[in-house]
Amino acid sequence: MPEEADVVVIGGGIAGLITARELGRGSLRVLVLEARDRLGGRVWTDHRMGRDLEIGGTWLHWVQPHVWAEITRYGLAVTRGPRPEEAYWLAGDDLRRGTLESFMDLIDPGMRRLLAGTMRWIPRPDDPLSAPDLAEVDRFSVQDKLDELGLSEEEYRANEAAWVGHFNAPLQEGAFTGALRWTAATAGSWHLMHEASAVFRLTHGTRSLVSAIVADTRAEIRTSTEVRRIEHTAEGAVVTTAGGERISARRIVVTLPQNIIGDLDVSPPLCAEKRAASQEKTASQGVKAWIRVRGPIKPFFAYSSADHPLSVVRTEYLGDDDAVLVAFGADARRISPDDREAVAAALRVWRDDLEVLEVTGHDWMADPHSRETWLMQRPNQLTRYHRAQQRPEGVLHFASSDHANVWAGFIDGAIESGLRVARELTTELGASR
Template sequence: MHQQADVVVIGAGVAGLVTARDLSRAGLRTVVLEARHRPGGRTWTDHRLGRDLEIGGTWLHWVQPHIWAEVTRYGLAVTRGPRSEETYWLAGDEVRRGTLEDFMALIDPGMTRLLEDTMRWIPRPDAPLTVAGLSEVDQFNLQEMLDELDLSVDERNANEAAWVGHLNGPLIDCAYTNALRWTAATAGSWRLMHEASAVFRLAHGTRRLVRAISADTQADIRLSAPVRSIAHDDRGAEISYADGQTISARRVVITVPQNILHRLDITPALPEGKLRPSVEQTASRGVKAWIRVRGPVKPFFAYSSQHHPLAVVRTEFIGDDDAVLVAFGADSTRIDADDPAAIDAALRVWRRDLEVLEATGHDWMADPYSQETWLIRQPRQLTWYHRAQQAATGVLHFAGSDYADIWPGFIDGAIESGTRVARQVRAGLDPEPGRV
C-alpha cells in the first residue's frame, strides 16, 4: 500500500513533536517516524531509584521564552531541587567546605573576567552571528581562555568544575563561544545563566511536556520506526523505514542530533556544511549519573575539577531515609553511571560519609539515536557551520535543539527550532503566500 503525506518528520523528540503539532494543526497531513519505542528523544523522564528522574534534558527558566510559553500553554507546574545547605570544593587536593554563596564568590572574579565581553561578541543571542568578527574568538577553546586568567589553584579548579557541569565535555574541546552564547541569553549575567541552566524543573517531569504536545497534535506518530533511507528531489521525498515500509512526502523535517546526521542514508547527499560538523562531532561527551544514598543527608553541592570522573554533584531529592543526587562528569568513558562502586569512589573525593545504595544513568554517547549529550560545539563550528546547519536542502528541512539560536542544547532550543521550521514548511506548502 502506497503511503503519502504532506510532511514526514523524522524524530519524535521535542523539536519533532512541536514541528508536527504546528503543521498538523495547520491542516497538513503529517507523519512522525521515531526510531525509539517512546517519544521525547533526549528529553526522557524514567522511574528509577524510587523517583521520577530526568535521564536527559531537565532544567528550564522563565528567561527561556519558548519553553516558558509551553509551560503556560499547558499549565505545567514548575519546581526546583532542595536549596543547598553546604557546599564542598577542592583547593588542590584539599577539600574546602562552606556555603553555596561562598563558592559563587570564589568563582565570581574568574567568571566575570572570562565573560566580560559577552555582549560585545553576541549582542543578540537570537542572532548569534551578528558580529562579523566573531570568528576571532570562536577559534579558542574554553580551557585556553581560562588559562589566560592565571587563576589561583582553588579558583581554577572551581571555575573548571562549574564549566564541566555546564558544557559536559573536556574544556579543551569546548569552544569559548559556548560560554558566550549561554551568557548572552541572560543579557551578560553569569549568575543568571547559572540559575537558568541548573535550578528549575517541571514538577511532574518532562514527560508531562512530551505528553501534552503529543496529545495536542493531529499528526500520525509512529514509534519503533527507524528511518532506513531518504531519496529526495525538487518534487518531494520517499522515505524507507522500519522493515521495508515506504512513505512519500512533499517535505521532510529531519530532527536527529548533529552527531548522527552523517549516518543517515540520504540521496542525493547533504551538502558539506551539514555533513562536516556531524563527522567532526560535538564537544559534549560527558556523563550524567543519578545516585541514591542512605539518609538523612543535608542538601549539598560539591565541585571537584574536570580531571575527576565526577566534577559536579548535588542533591535533587530528599527523603526521610535516603537522598537522590545528580552528578556530571566531562567524559563518559571514565565512569560507569550504573556502577555503584565506581560512583562511591568518585564521591569520596569530597565525602566519605555517604553510603551509595544505587546508581543509574544512560550512556547517550553509546545510544545509536543520539551519540551526544546536549549540544556543545568545538572551536570554529559555530561560525563555520551554524547557518548551513539551519538551512533547508531542497525539500529537506532541519530542526532540533542542536540548531537553535538562543538556547542550543536545551529543551527551549528544541521548541524554538521546531517552531521556526514548522513556519517555514507551512509557508512553502501554503497556496496563499504570506499566510502563516
C-alpha cells in the same frame, strides 16, 4: 506504491513534536517517525529509585521564552531541588567546605573576567552570528581563555569545575563561544545563566510536556520506526524505514542530533557543512548519573575538577531515610552511571561518609539515536556550520535544539527550532488554518 503524506517528520523528540503539532493544525497530513519505543528524544522521565528521574534534559527557566510559553500554554507546574546547605570544592588536593554563597564568591571574579566580552561578541543571542568578526574568538576553547586569566589554583579549579559541569565535556574541546552564547542569553549575567541552566524543573517531569504536546497534535505518530534512507528530488521525497516501508512526502523534516545526522543515507547527499559537523562531533561527551544514598543528609553540592570522573554532584531529592543526588562527568568513557562501586569511589573525592545504595543513568554517548548529550560545540563549529545546519536543502528541512539560535542544547532551543521550521513549511505548502 509508497504510503503518502504531506510532511514526514523524522524524530519524535521535542523539536519534531512541536513541528508536527504546528503543521497538523491545517489540512496537511503529517507523519512522525520515531526510532525509539518512546517519545521525547533526549528528554526522558523514568521512574527509578522510587522517584520520577530525568534521565536526559531537565532544567528550564522563565528567561527561556519558548519553553516558558509552553509551560503557560499547558499549565505545567515548575519546582526545584532542595537549596544546598553545604558546599564542597577542591583547591588542588585540599578539600574546602563552605556554603553556596562562599563558592559563588570564589568563582565570581574569574567568571566576570572570562565573560567580560559577552555582549561584544554575541550582541544578539537570537542572531548568534551577528558580530562580523566572531570567528576571531570562535577559534578558542574555554580552556584557552580560562588559562589566560592567571587565577590562583583554588579559583582556577573552582571555575574549571563549574564550566565542566556546564559543558559536559573536557574544556579544551569546548568552544569559548558556547560559554558566551549561554551568558548572552541572560544579558551577560553569569549568575542568571547558572540559575537558568541548572535549578528549575517540571514538577511532573519532562514527560508532562511531551504528553501535553502529543495530546495537542493531529499528526500521526509511529514509534519503533527507524528511518534508514531518504531519496529526494525538487518535487518531493521518499523515506525508507528499517522495516522496509516506503513513504512518499512533499516535505521532510529531519530532527536528528548533530552527531548522527551524517550517518543517515540521503540521496543526493546533505551539504558538506552538515556532514563535516557530524563527522567532527560535538564537544559534549559526558555522563549524567543518579545516586541514591542513605539518609538523612543535609542537601549539598560539590565541584571537583576535570581530572575526576565526576565533576559536579548535588542533592535533588530528600527522603526520610534516603536522598537522591545527580552528578555529571566530562567523559562517559571514564565512568559508567550503572557502576555502583565506581560511582561511590568518585563521591569519596568530597564525601567518605555517604553510603551509596544504588545508581542509575543512561549512556547517551553509546545510544545509537543520539551519541551525544546536550549540544556544546567545538571551536570554529558555530561560525563554520550554524547557518548551514539550519538551511533547508530542497524539500528537506532541519529542526533540532542542536542548531537553535538562543538556547541551543536546551528544551527551549528544540521548541524554537520546531516553530521556525513549521513556519517555513506552512508558508511553502500554503497550509490552511
